[in-house]
Every structure is written in C-alpha cells, then in structure tokens.
Amino acid sequence: xxxxxxxxxxxxxxxxxxxxxxxxxxxxxxxxxxxxxxxxxxxxxxxxxxxxxxxxxxxxxxxxxxxxxxxxxxxxxxxxxxxxxxxxxxxxxxxxxxxxxxxxxxxxxxxxxxxxxxxxxxxxxxxxxxxxxxxxxxxxxxxxxxxxxxxxxxxxxxxxxxxxxxxxxxxxxxxxxxxxxxxxxxxxxxxxxxx
Amino acid sequence: xxxxxxxxxxxxxxxxxxxxxxxxxxxxxxxxxxxxxxxxxxxxxxxxxxxxxxxxxxxxxxxxxxxxxxxxxxxxxxxxxxxxxxxxxxxxxxxxxxxxxxxxxxxxxxxxxxxxxxxxxxxxxxxxxxxxxxxxxxxxxxxxxxxxxxxxxxxxxxxxxxxxxxxxxxxxxxxxxxxxxxxxxxxxxxxxxxx
Numbered sequence: 001x002x003x004x005x006x007x008x009x010x011x012x013x014x015x016x017x018x019x020x021x022x023x024x025x026x027x028x029x030x031x032x033x034x035x036x037x038x039x040x041x042x043x044x045x046x047x048x049x050x051x052x053x054x055x056x057x058x059x060x061x062x063x064x065x066x067x068x069x070x071x072x073x074x075x076x077x078x079x080x081x082x083x084x085x086x087x088x089x090x091x092x093x094x095x096x097x098x099x100x101x102x103x104x105x106x107x108x109x110x111x112x113x114x115x116x117x118x119x120x121x122x123x124x125x126x127x128x129x130x131x132x133x134x135x136x137x138x139x140x141x142x143x144x145x146x147x148x149x150x151x152x153x154x155x156x157x158x159x160x161x162x163x164x165x166x167x168x169x170x171x172x173x174x175x176x177x178x179x180x181x182x183x184x185x186x187x188x189x190x191x192x193x194x195x
Numbered sequence: 196x197x198x199x200x201x202x203x204x205x206x207x208x209x210x211x212x213x214x215x216x217x218x219x220x221x222x223x224x225x226x227x228x229x230x231x232x233x234x235x236x237x238x239x240x241x242x243x244x245x246x247x248x249x250x251x252x253x254x255x256x257x258x259x260x261x262x263x264x265x266x267x268x269x270x271x272x273x274x275x276x277x278x279x280x281x282x283x284x285x286x287x288x289x290x291x292x293x294x295x296x297x298x299x300x301x302x303x304x305x306x307x308x309x310x311x312x313x314x315x316x317x318x319x320x321x322x323x324x325x326x327x328x329x330x331x332x333x334x335x336x337x338x339x340x341x342x343x344x345x346x347x348x349x350x351x352x353x354x355x356x357x358x359x360x361x362x363x364x365x366x367x368x369x370x371x372x373x374x375x376x377x378x379x380x381x382x383x384x385x386x387x388x389x390x
Binding site: 061062063064069071082083084087088093116120123124126127130131133134135137138139141142145146147148 | 256257258259264266277278279282283288311315318319321322326328330333334336337340342343
C-alpha cells in the first residue's frame, strides 16, 4: 500500500518503466515511526531522504532561547531530510518527530548515488523535488515577512487541511512564529465569522 | 572570459565533453546590467535562471511595511532566479538589482527544458545547483533564529569577503534584519577589537 501512493507521486514528475520502478523502489526501506518518536535528532548526521506514506512529522529547530520553530509539517506525500547534514555530512540542525504513528520510505545517500548511476531519470526526479522544496521554503520565508498573522494562519490551514484540526495551538504557534494565545484568538475569531 | 569561470564552476559538478559544453553554453545569453539597473522586478514573471560572471546583485523582497529584506547577494559565481515565478509562471516576489556594473549569463525556461532533453547530464547539474540553493536557504533561515546579530555579521563577512567592505551599513542591515545603527555599532566594536 505504501508504494502505491509513492508511485503515483513520483509519476507526476518522471515516467519509469515497470522494471525501473522496481529497482528504484527497492532502494527504499519502509520504517514505522511511533507517535512522539524521533526520526532525526539535531547533532546526529542525517543519513536519509524520506517520503511520508502515512502520518505526520514536524520538522523543527531550536532557536537561541531554546524555543521550537517548526519549519514545516511533513504529511503524507511529502519528502523530508536535513539536506545540509546529508550532503555535507555535518551534524543535523533539524529535529524530526512523528506527531502520530507514521510510516516513511527512507533512502540512504549511497543508495541514492547508486540510483543516479543506474537510472539517470532519478536525476530529473530529484532535480524537480529539490526545486519544489526550494520554492516551498521561499514561500515560507516570504510569508513570514509579508503576511499578517491571520493571513499566515489561513494559509496554514489551506496548506495542511489534513492536519490543521488535529494540531494544538502550541504546535501551530511554533509554525507561525506567534504566541499560542494569539493562535487561540485567531481561531476563535474565524470560528465566529463562520457562524 | 565570461565562459571560463562558468565552465570551471559547472565542471565542479558534471563532466561535459567539449561538444556538450558548446551546446550547453550556447543556450545562455550574456547580459550586461548597469549599476542600480533591475534584472527582475516583483510583479513581472521571471523568465530566466542566471549565473553571475561579474559584479554583484542584491535579491530582496519588500515586507508589509515596505522595508527591504535582502535574501542574498548574488556575487560572481552565484546563480540567481525567482524559481517560484519561473516554474509556476506567477508574478515574481523578488526584486533583483545590480549593486555595480555586472554581467550575467541567462538561460530561458524553454532553453533549459530543451537542454534537459538534449544533454541529460544537465539534469544532474541542476539537481545539484538546486540542492545547494536549498542548503543555502536553510542555513540563512537557521542563522536568523539561532545566532546573535554579531555572529550573523561575522558569518556575513565570511560568506561575502568580496563585497562586505563595499556595502553600506544600510545594505548589510537589510540582509541581517537589524537596524543600520546596530550594524554601525558592530562594525566599530569589531574594528576596535582588531587594534
């Protein structure tokens, strides 16, 4: 089941033959991650790129006052990694934690390198995935500078319709960069408006 | 001369044959951009990816109070674009302005697409360039959260040794996200320390 979603997602970007997809998918390992378990801890070297087939992860950093800043929530169909750590083999800055019982497909760096050689179309796939990740980070950065907190909240629920209702005000606050009291206020305001 | 640096830079990532490099480089156009001239204005559709062969550009956005926030300075050897605008054909959010008389090599989207077909190694090249850009943006984002203003200033001068001395306090302030008075204070403090 994990691989059906994975195949669909990948085929949006490149067309693999059945044999190619077989080789490609065998380079990935399925990993179950229990709620609250860490897939990556800052300080460790990140050894994987991952594709979420089930559940949800939060990818966050700790700022200089040790407050959590959520960079993104990786829900079903999203990729996750600490690319700087993976590529440059330096300690990770990101914490990646499952918010619920989740499943990911993980590929190790050396297996990805082997795939680039074996199935050159993999270059195209990761070129597109990297560009999309770059655009997502660009949008995230711009929103923090140009939108009001309420606009950012509305953008957040449209980006994450699957999980917006499940997250606590504290978790959303750590993503929006505002206080949880303010998230609560915005949620109430929007709820009132809908009545 | 423009193409020597370009070739060196590209050959760090992929090995093109002489013929391949010929085809590859012919897909780019040389463009001179005078000091203060804009290569891209927010609101326009970005139609290029560019490689700086000479000079320096600042890539910035305007926040909700219309203050400039510099995302990065693109110096010789750097790539620049508004990828979200280029790929999704939506109005650019970035302003890209030459800080001095500069020169860039530009490739249009359709010419890049043609290169992907004609010389598949181009996929690898842009996969690597995109991953490096993503890492640069990740570092930029982390630094804003985890370093003090003085640490960020020191990081800034080590990232941009070529231009750090040429920029005004105001330009550096727009990159570090602090007031220009504070930049002035840090510069004085560091100068005193060196005596």
